[in-house]
Amino acid sequence: MKIENITLRGFQGFNDKLTIQIHPRMTLIYAANSFGKTSICEGIEWLLYGTTSRVEQAEYMSEYKGSYRNVHTPDNEPTFVEAVFKDGGSLFTFRGELTEQDPFKRFVDGIENDNWPIVGDLSKMPKPFVLQHALKYLLLVTPNERFQGFARLLGFDELEAVLGNIISLCTKPEARIPPPVRNFRMAVDVIEKRLMTQPSLTAVQKAYKRGSPHLDKTYDLILQESRLRVLPGTPDAGLLPRLLKIREEAVGKVFQGRIILERYSDEERRRIGQNETHLLGLVTEELIKEYTGLIGLSTLQHILEQMRLFELGLKLLEGTKPACPLCGQVITPTLLDHLHQQHDSLQNQGARTTALEEQRKRIAGLLNDLGSSLKSVQELHLSRISPLIRIKQSLDQLKAILLPKHEVHFTSIQQAILRLEEKKENIVQAYDRVATALNKVQISINASQEDATLLKVLGEALSHYVSEARLYIREVDLHVQPISDADQILRHELDALAGTQDISVLIDLLEQWRDIKKKLEIEEILEGLKDLRKAAEQYVGEKMRQAVAGNLSSEVMEWYEQIRTTGDPNVHFGGFDMERTQSGEVKARRIQVKATSYGKDLISAVSSLSESKLNALGLCLCIASNLKSETPFEFLVIDDPIQSLDTEHEAQCVEVIRKLVEKGKQVLLLTHNGRWVEQVRSGCRSFNGIYYEITSYNQAGPHIKEVAWEGWRQRLGEIDAILKDPAANSVRIQQAEEEVRLVMSVLTTEIYHKIKDVRKDAAKLNSDTVRKMLIECGVGDELVDKVTQSFATTDDAHHASVDYSAHRQRIHIYYNSAWKLVAFMKSL
Amino acid sequence: MPASGSPSRIQQYLEELAATVKNPVHRRLLKAHQGDNPIHEMETELGRILNEVVERSED
Known part of the structure; x- marks a missing residue:
């Protein structure tokens, strides 16, 4: 789905209602800082998700409480963001409204809905936004946060949550043991401690410390020690009664009786x-x-x-x-x-x-x-x-x-x-x-x-x-x-x-032997949870490794290659992987961002790459994940992508934007950088998109005006330059032909505006509409025919036919017709 | 925070993970990972397993 237009009212910087038409291929918005540019991005995000990532990722959410509503909006006026989306041939109006009772209400074509009619789970898809803080939340964060960010990006957030749950269970499980089991362990612990303090029972101690696998040996040693303390020939079954009697007699000489207070059962x-x-x-x-x-x-x-x-x-x-x-x-x-x-x-x-x-x-x-x-x-x-x-x-x-x-x-x-x-x-x-x-x-x-x-x-x-x-x-x-x-x-x-300490310990060991075995079994279960955690980490780590080291790396790399410049020091991003232990096992929560310096591996891109390159990498990562995933959104909102790029990378970034549009993405690009705007306008001229400038800002909100992407004079100048350039190849000549059609459309809308006082969208014109408009404006048939011929080599969607080939002479004829149209316009 | 979302996808992860572990206790714990509060469910299952050991009479 693509965006047709967006309307904001009472949202963040937008107090008065304002509708912005969005071009099907590319819309460029320029504004100085604090003129409401980000409100547009966040308005679309809020409309789709009911929240914004800036608020979601805030350390203190309370700071953002009430931040969606413009403070100047009258109490009786609602805050809303509305957008018309085009999906195939159908139009849908989505409206998100903020009310006191409900922080977010959805309306589809005026009817309240619990969800947007979008196939799939929105929370599981990459958001169609490349925002300024993307870099921060993917690269310049703790390893664990980076892992979570990538998991979200790759649609593995459920996997990450499952791992989190298992780690939570396996970390300090003692705290979660039910009280009867805890008391049971404590009771056996007392016996263990007493055993460990008996110097005459060292053999038993050693065997006991070796745990469950040596239980039989331990028990044999207990019997052996017991036999040493009773009359020779006492059968094993008689050892315990005999030890009890010996102890009772010895202790009875010191004190008779016990201190007992039993709990009510x-x-x-x-x-x-x-x-x-x-x-x-x-x-x-x-x-x-x-x-x-x-x-x-x-x-x-x-x-x-x-x-x-x-x-x-x-x-x-x-x-x-x-x-x-x-x-x-x-x-x-x-x-x-x-x-x-x-x-x-x-x-x-x-x-x-x-x-x-x-x-x-x-x-x-x-x-x-x-x-x-x-x-x-x-x-x-x-x-x-x-x-x-x-x-x-x-x-x-x-x-x-x-x-x-x-x-x-x-x-x-x-x-x-x-x-x-x-x-x-x-x-x-x-x-x-x-x-x-x-x-x-x-x-x-x-x-x-x-x-x-x-x-x-x-x-x-x-x-x-x-x-x-x-x-x-x-x-x-x-x-x-x-x-x-x-x-x-x-x-x-x-x-x-x-003098019966050792006998007393032996009595306890014999009496409680079953409990001791159970307790060791419990310890084994609790200790074994480490293995479960490790298994879960390995499983998740391997899943992540397959995802990041495979396609994601190559796709991000493809975009990164677009941005990197030839004059750069040869220190670059080298792909993603999972960190490993010395024994080669994958570390589950450690995404490795690799980098190379003149062909040699560096420890980490995060610590080695310049801020400019890291920013470029963050941008590429967002773009790649958006293109990679199945998403219903055919648009991408890109907010100030060049903030920390140097001039060379800025120019490369224009190419990236251009490629995105060519790949079919509807791009809404916002920036505060006037110099870069000119580069974008020039580099993406052939899309003939919509260009807005936010020229001022006051209590009512931003003042936004549409400016022609490029004037017809500049376009005709570009065509002339191509035609005169003997080295211009077929791609350049084709570009000139596209420019001719754009000039014809722009001139037609200008003439129509002068005569009919109605502003038409030049981007939406085709051969028939141009013909009709020019005839309405009184342009002669011969010129109308010549103008509309310029559309003959493409269809209404501006796609060239299969047997198309650029032709310098044909374009020259079109070029002359364009100047005749200029002459007509000037005669008005 | 506990996992919520597509039960079938979570189930698939858990089954794949369970296939990599041999310990029956671990399998029981993974099987208990369900509902709105899977951590609580797994902790309850762990408690149940430990209680079974304590209360087992034949030995």
């Missing part, structure tokens, strides 16, 4: 959690209602007795005369009906009593279960700290063993005992409070003296208990590690005092 925590939920949810409004509902039960008991009496009486009446069997009173039918009604009524009330009885049983059962589960949880809590509390009686002895060397650990033990006893006291009191309240509720039920207050007191006691239990657990958790550390220290001190 996950299963225990789950059970406690369930119990808490049960306790806190027990005393509900519903239970209180059910409980107080039992109050009527004693009255109903009396009714039950009455009902049973009625049942008995009615049974006695069956099969007898209608008279009372006790007093003989005659039972009239009316009286009998009354008795039956009474009985039915009592039966109904009896059913209610049975339901209440069931309710009472259920509540009583609930309270009994509560008592049992509470008791069980309370035992769990108290048993947790009882081994530690028992040590309290031996504190003096512990003090003598641990002080002064291990005062910290002794203090930890003291504090743990003190605090845990306090918490124990609290939880015991809370438990007693629950038990008392529970008992009162149970008694009230048995005595049919239900009282809602009792149940509420029970609820409060349960809540208090749960709260104390949580504090208790937290306190236990706080002391588990310090007590475990103190226990380890105590064991070591006891072993030292009892």
Whole structure:
């Protein structure tokens, strides 16, 4: 796709709306610095990408916040950039709009769209821009940044990101190990450290240090050392029990007991959690209602007795005369009906009593279960700290063993005992409070003296208990590690005092052998991540090498050759490669920019080439990557490419621009260098492009005016010079013929403008349009025929036919016709 | 920053890379490289692999 025109409004330096027509082949914009030139480039970039590379690559993005909007644009006016693109025969209007709510809104032909209708992923294609800072971000950067820049340029940014992810995983993986694995390693580390400090176990130490492959040998040595310390003939299976006994006996003479405070297991925590939920949810409004509902039960008991009496009486009446069997009173039918009604009524009330009885049983059962589960949880809590509390009686002895060397650990033990006893006291009191309240509720039920207050007191006691239990657990958790550390220290001190250090280490090795093997396996996995990183780096490095050392190098070199001058010192860019290690392996993130000096290799182009050559190289790199890649963009925006080039290279750069256009690129070239503009205008004259000058700048934005690329006089002068030059070859003569057509088009537009006051684009004229315009302007038929004949050797796209050949005499005739047209124009 | 973009192209890179490594742990880690946060996925897989070693009962 090519650009037809671009409109900017409220964007960067452009306050007022301004539309710039873009020539299908070449547009040149000249402006002094700060006249809005870069705003045009960045406007197109922002339109396509919603951002600009200057902002993206900024070290501090905040500095660029709000920089897209022109500060003078009225609040009610939007900031937008709009461009008409031509793709094949179709025109599309892309509009990017900046709003307060949305930093970038896209519209295609006036309809809001989430994406531009462009095939492929824009972020994966080279941007069609050659910008001033390209050099900086490709060459004069750290090796890692250069690698990232090239990866982006070559469409390998995903590959680079994958490598980054793998490196991130493989670098210091210890930080990412899950806590259970970390604790597991630490526990085995302690055994390892103790082993390494035992002078009598050097053989085991040496074997152990050799790692996983020597595990069997290490284990044999452990058994061998163990055998030396027990009765001869002890079987291998009996070594560990025997060592344990020897140690126990020896240490027992110094101190008996251990300092233990076990952490609540996950299963225990789950059970406690369930119990808490049960306790806190027990005393509900519903239970209180059910409980107080039992109050009527004693009255109903009396009714039950009455009902049973009625049942008995009615049974006695069956099969007898209608008279009372006790007093003989005659039972009239009316009286009998009354008795039956009474009985039915009592039966109904009896059913209610049975339901209440069931309710009472259920509540009583609930309270009994509560008592049992509470008791069980309370035992769990108290048993947790009882081994530690028992040590309290031996504190003096512990003090003598641990002080002064291990005062910290002794203090930890003291504090743990003190605090845990306090918490124990609290939880015991809370438990007693629950038990008392529970008992009162149970008694009230048995005595049919239900009282809602009792149940509420029970609820409060349960809540208090749960709260104390949580504090208790937290306190236990706080002391588990310090007590475990103190226990380890105590064991070591006891072993030292009892002379069982080596036996203790052997016991640990035998007891923990499976864990030790697992730990070594873990180490092997973690160590092996270096190999994964290396494999990833080699893979990516090789991919990059293939890309940079192959086509990219030759394509960049081709453009670089265009820019290099013959008078240069012979110190030049020599292609790209990947740096290698001494053993020849590719370094993944090191792009090597090679250079040669009079045929000899230099270490690096970056440190050897002049700034001018490096700048030229950066320019070539951008151009090559744009031409190399599959991209929907047929245009290239080039912003001040000669900034640090010397005069000779500037001239060469014109040739590069020319070649780009000839290769089919639509070039939009912007520069601040007036001298170079003249070179470009002269060197690219045959494209007959559009030339703009930004002549001033004020609050409204830049003032831009179109200037003829080159006047008809200069063009006719050039034709005359070629025709008079006997050495002019066919290429030069062809160039003269192209110039003739351009002169005819320019003169036609000038005449049309004078007569019709309408400015037409000379670049868009062909034989038919020229004929029509000249006839409209009253030019005679004979001259019109002669003028339009000059278009005969090319088609409308200015392509020569297959059998075309430059012809000096024919061009001379055209040249004379052009002067006749000049004469007509001057007569107006 | 984590890789995002064309899953098929990333997948192709990972498969090519996996073909160059022999260690089954490394292959598992490369296979875990997926989703919006591939580093996290690979770290989780590494944690899983290490946990499997710790919790393995038969030995």
